[in-house]
Amino acid sequence: MSLLHWSTPDLTLTFTLADGPVRLVAVRETTQPDGPLPDPSQPLVEVSAIGYGHSSNRHANTVLGQRLRYVRHEDSETTLRILQEDPESGLLVTSVFEARAGVRAWSEASMTQPGTLELTFLSSLVVGLESVDAELYSAANSWMAESRWSAQELRAGALADIVSEGHHHVANTRHAVTSTNSWSCGERLPIGVLVDRSTAYAHGWQIEHNGPWHYELGESRRGGYLLLSGPTDLEHQWTVELTEDKPFTSVPVSLVAGTDRDSVFAALTRQRRAIRQRRPIDDRMPVIFNDYMNTLLGDPTTEKLLPLIDAAAEAGADYFCIDAGWYAEGDWWNTVGAWQPSTTRFPNGLAEAIKRIHDRDMVPGLWLEPEVIGVRSPIAGELPDDAFLTRRGIRIAEGGRYLLDLRSAAARKHLDDTVDRLIEEFGVGFFKFDNNTVTGPGTDKGGTSLGHGLLEHNRAILDWLDGIHTRHPDLLIENCGSGAMRMDYAMLSRLHLQSTSDQEDPLLYAPITAAAPAAVLPEQAGHWAYPITGTTREQFTFALVNGIPGRLYLSGHLNRITPAELELVRSALAAHREILEDLDSLVPAWPLGLPGWTDDWIALSLNGPETTYLTLWHRAAGPATISLPIPRATITPHFPADDTDWTYTWADDDVLTVTAHTPEPSARVVRLTHTRERT
Known part of the structure; x- marks a missing residue:
């Protein structure tokens, strides 16, 4: 067997190069001792095209994927490229791997001879698994109920074991997780962790795309497979024409490994830090006050803002963001697009409120929903049809909004000028970029498939964001999409902060x-902290505790609170700022397991080599006691610092x-100082 071993700082990948298509047969931590290699039968690449389909909903065992053969590989210190070709069709696929903390991977498809292929699927990465006797951690995601993780046994669901003596077929089924539409996180998160039940081994992955994606797990003749991809024909109406002059590149994905659930999430944390395009201004990590949540709720005026600005400064905020409504004379949902300040809300101009923010030594910010134009906005008539996403020449209108096509020079100019x-x-110095309207399956403008038009638009959004940062290197941008409906690392590799929810109930915000x-990343996770005057201590x-173990995103009527x-x-x-000093080096763990939506007790640990910050929530009436598996350390109340109502033994x-x-119900943050080497 001809083997290729390639390593990153954390991982070693092993490929077989002979006897059929290239296969990725092992992904191991570099510290893991060598042992017998598994021999899963799954090819590294799966690809299908019109005329080369296969009779299955699975994207495995594709005709073209089985016909690919190794040509050569190109290896450098940071990148591996494996080239495979199907000489009959002229298809050349290059699998690209970047060494980061884990690996980042994608596929590049091209033609080596005249002719065309209409691709209907191209995997970004396919990993052969030794077995599918494993537990999968994945997360449901919806507005105000984000990041709801759960675990399931693959064998208990789609991947039933039907192999028996004399009957050696495997189930032609899959466990599929798919996101449709333009919200990458509208129903599910593009992340998973697979823990092998028979060995101390686990994989973790994320799909780094701000639109539709797909992953699936299935059983193969020998072992199983994990397949990661962007849009597909079957799930997303995606096809693309491939010629000698028109190559195609799939969306990037990341892969990590560990020994259990928490070690894999720690590895994903390191990988996210490695792929993030961090700029000097990102080091600032300010405390931002935003006037929306449980406060002005999209109805700002000069009269309401001025006392809030003063109160936010008194509390210690660094930035002050004026949220939705600043541009509207009345109902603003279907009139947005010009982004000019309202004259009725601000009789003396928006500059009056902005000046107060500057005078109080804070940086002003504004809410903006850049990708939409209200159907009743004058801008809708001023911009050409080419500036909008269309289907069959008709502008797509969803919920009273037209959707800009960021491939259009006119759309880009309008947003850049704004x-x-x-x-x-x-x-x-700060924008909250929101996104509250989905596109549907995409656009066929220019003769593309719906799914490919949406893919090109999604990639144009990223290019537009890169252009903003080039022109304005000191600008911070928050990523919001009805809370966390676009919480992916295509966006977050570029943007400073992520809204983790729009949840208005502090008790329900705790599991989020x-x-x-x-x-x-903890240093990008913007958690609303909206204390309400007159409530109990x-x-x-x-x-307040909800905001501390991440990026505390301050709101609330601070101008009404007592001394x-x-x-x-x-x-x-102050407690939050102390954590901020180390936040971009801390890694998460969950001593009580990933939180359930209705759990009484919830625990999040942010671990460093010398100090751990443990946040605990008890959401039922007390008193109550819980035991946590945590190495012995010196415990100090962190917030509230004078706490005597919780005890620790x-x-x-x-x-x-x-x-x-x-x-x-109550919540606390404690600091653990390690007195011995942590295991």
């Missing part, structure tokens, strides 16, 4: 905060017993 004007006129680091504290409540807000920000060196003595 962003540049607002920065120049008001000194804006706790689960978010499985999908997004525990309720007030609970709302004692203001002091509690200030102490929360060690049952032994690796079990912490926590008691919440409060009669109502």
